[in-house]
Amino acid sequence: MSGKPEIDVLPVIPPADLRPANEDVPAGAADPVPEAAPAEGSLAAGTAIIAGYVRTLPRKPGVYRMIDAKGDVLYVGKARLLKSRVASxxxxxxxxxxxxxMVSATVAMEFVVTDSEAEALxxxxxxIKRFKPRFNVLLRDDKSFPYIVIRRDHAWPQLAKHRGARNETDEYFGPFASAGAVNRTLYTLQRAFPLRSCSDSIFANxxxxxxxxxxKRCVAPCVGRVTDEEYGSIVDDVRGFLGGKSREVQSQLSQRMETASANLEFERAAVLRDRIRALTAIQSHQSIEISEIEEADVFAAHEEGGQICVQVFFVRAGNNLGNKAYFPSHGKELEIADVLSSFVGQFYSGRPVPREILVSHPLPEADLLAAALSLSTGNRRIxxxxxxxGPRRDLMEHALANAREALGRRVAESASQRKLLDGVAQAFGLDAPPQRIEVYDNSHIQGSDAVGGMIVAGPEGFQKNHYRKFNIRTAAAPGAAPAPDGAAPGISAGDDYGMMREVLTRRFKRAxxxxxxxxxxxxxxxxxxxGGLGQLNAALEVFTELAIDDVALVSIAKGPDRDAGRERFxxxxxxxFSLEARDPVLYFLQRLRDEAHRFAIGTHRTRRSMGISRSGLDEVPGIGAxxxxxxxxxxxxxxxxxxxxxxxxxxxxxxxxxxAKKIYDHFRSGG
Incomplete structure (x- = not known):
């Protein structure tokens, strides 16, 4: 939004006696027999609580929250008239x-009055994005999308991948559906437009x-192999191509090639010829090109078996920049158009909005949603x-086909996953198939840069937004001095059991x-x-200390010669015991173990790389970038x-x- 709306937060007053306060009671009359209060958590109790708020609500637009006995938000809704909506x-x-x-679980409500219904939306x-209420339609994946950026804060602009906050001086092109799509595009772009991709520090040295x-993926501006004018021309070509002017760029390159050839500059003509070929290859790999669509996002929803898949395509400058499938959480009785409307509204929370939004189903209150999104972009027309x-319908049909296929795959995978979880429960003697499995592993090199990793899996597969990494705080580096008297003893270098104890203690104390x-x-x-029996005993010590006795605990050790397929549990x-060598449950457990191993090793390598790139200047107080x-x-x-x-x-x-004196003293004092 261009500015913060003026909103009024209504005070939260627990509803009192529902009898009007000014009702007269005849003198000498017997006190009325109080009616029995409805049971807490019943529909009658929830209805009475909500009715108590209705009397004081204004007939203005706003947002309301329903809250349960634990203080968790059950539902967030908006209304054109708060009083009428809540009264329903x-x-x-x-x-x-x-x-x-939902009404039965409600014990309190909170309200915010806004200036318009668009602001309320x-x-x-x-x-909804903040509280994730369980009775709302929820967008499960709210990560930002990657872009291609031309960095203009340097004399020689850099072509790179970008995700996160934007710099006003740079130029951004996207969004792309995934980091892989950006990487593939950058790889092919560098064949046609050899701009530098290195960091400023590498460039300077x-x-x-x-x-x-x-x-031939860079023209080496770092050592003066290209002039400012030639490099600027390549930057202009990249900007034009990414901005949708690919034909104009290709035509200009062809003219330059012919001019160079006529001037007998055959080496330059050959370079331009190679760029034209690379540009042609890039264009031929575009799976969809809708030249009439300048800027649009496509939302295609398909429903099957009580689940909905929303396939999102990103079209910019007549090119398809990729697509991504979403599976929003929603109530089974909701219509697909209602789910899609809520999904689109949440999708653009914190994301840039294109000029056109194409949807597969007519949305309820589409005009209101467009007005709200327009308000968030500074009143740009949406x-x-x-x-x-026409072409937009053809594109929509393509997106719907992708949504059907993605949902079909998910339903099949879910059925297979449920069967595997049943097998896990049988193999380990669990009362029911596990809904959440946590797998732990540690990674270090002789105790240095020690980290622990936790991955999570369930009926929907790997839940990567629940992954956690732990920097082992008490691990001592090889050859480190012992802890001084009175200090907490650290873990000796390479003590896998101690590291596992620390990770599990921190994880379950927080839980x-x-x-x-x-x-x-x-x-x-x-x-x-x-790990084996030692890691199991370390975990058992933690569970005993924290009085946790209702979580199943299993360690998985590689077989003789670390042979996959001969694991012992x-x-x-x-x-x-071991499972049959070709048991699908064994493959499933191996996959879980290998994913934890991959995550822990990746985290360790990242931490080690940061340590390698860190210099002594980072330890000097007051030295910034x-x-x-x-x-x-x-x-x-x-x-x-x-x-x-x-x-x-x-x-x-x-x-x-x-x-200067501080830096000098730091290095002279052994800092």
Whole structure:
């Protein structure tokens, strides 16, 4: 939104006696016999609580929240008239079974009054994203999408992938459906437009061309192999191509090639010929090209078996930039158009909105949604269209076909996953198929940069938004001095058991604190440990200390010679055992173990890489990115900074006499 709307937050007052306060009671009359209060958690109790709020609500647009006895938000809704909308919940005969359950669980409500219904809709979508109420339609994946960026904050612009906050000086093209789509596009773009892709620090320290120059993916501006004018021309070509002017760019390249050939500049003509060929290859790989559509997102919804898949396509400058399937959580009785409308509203919470939004079904209150999205973009005109014919309808049919296929695959995978979970329950003697499996593994090199990884799986497959990584806080590096007297003893280098104890202690202490009633879905039904009997005993110590006795615990150890297929399983109070070599359940458990291993190793490598790239300057108090860059540019390396004299440090641009003394003292004191 261009500015924050003026909103009024109504005070939350528990509903009192529903009799009007000014009702007169005749003198000497006997006190009326109080009616029995409805049972807490019943439909009558919820209806009475809501009715108590209705009397004080204004006839204005706004947003309301229904809250249960634990303080969790059950539902977020918006209304053109708050009083009328909330009053509709006090008529049980007109409510669906789902809404009856919601009203029964309601013990309090909160309200926000807005200036318009469009502002109420924006606020509703933001609150749904924040609270994730279980009675709303929920967009499960709210990650930002990647873009291609031309960085203009450097004399030689860089072509790169970008995700996150934007810089006003840079140019962005997208969004792309995935990081893989961006990487493939960048790879092919560099064949046609050889701009630099290296970081500023690498660029500043090059003394000769890198491999990218040798394979003709860069023109080596770092060592002066290209003029400013030639490089600027390539930047303009990239901007034009990504902006939808591919034919114009290709025509200009052809003219330049002919001119170079006529001037007998055959090497330059050959370079331009190779760029034209690469550009033609890029265009031939576009699966869909809708030249009439400048900027649009396509939302195609398909319903089957009580589930809905929403397939989203991104079309920019007449090109398809990829697609992604979503499976929103929703009530079974909701119509597909209602689910799609709520999905679209939440989808653009915090994301840029295109000029056109194409939908497969006519949306209820489509004009209101378009007005709300327009308000969020500074009153730019937004159209929501349900195409019936022409190229837009062809594109929609393609998206619907993808939605049908994606939902079919998910239904088949879900059935297979449920069968595997039944097999896990049978193999480990569980009372029911596990709904949440947590798998743990550690990774380190002789105790250094030790990390723990937790992955989560369930009926829907891997739940990557629930993955967690743990930096082992008490692990000592190889050769480190023992802890001083009175300090907490650390874990010796390579102590896998101690590391597992720390990871599980931190994980389940937090679970006990944040979800003691175990009703938020944060507790596992099964914990798998990558390891043998020693890791199992370490986990048992943690569970015993925390008084956890209702979570199944299993460790999985590789077989002789670390042979996959001969794994042994360890459980408390049960002899070690193995599964049949070709048992699908064994393959499933191996996949879980390998995913935990992959996640832990990846986290360890990231941490180790950060340690390798860290210099002694990072430890000097008061040295930020700008001063560090100035020092490295002035001296060439961190080692040269450490050995520099005080006078040399003072000569560095941006380094004051006080800061120079601090740097000098830091390296002389063994800091």
């Amino acid at each position: 919940y006090t008529q049980p005969t007109r409510l669906s079974t789902r809404l009856m359950r 924006l606020l509703e979508n933001n609150l 090059r003394t000769r061309p890198c491999l990218q120059y040798q394979i 159209e929501i269209i349900c195409p019936q014919r 006990l604190k944040e979800d003691p009633a175990r009703d938020k879905g944060l507790w596992p039904d099964l914990v798998l440990i990558d 360890f459980m408390p109070g049960r002899p070690p 700008a001063r560090k860059r100035a020092l490295l540019h002035h001296f060439g390396s961190a080692r040269a900074v450490a050995t520099a004299t005080l006078e040399d440090l003072q000569a560095t641009p941006g380094v004051s006499r006080t800061m």
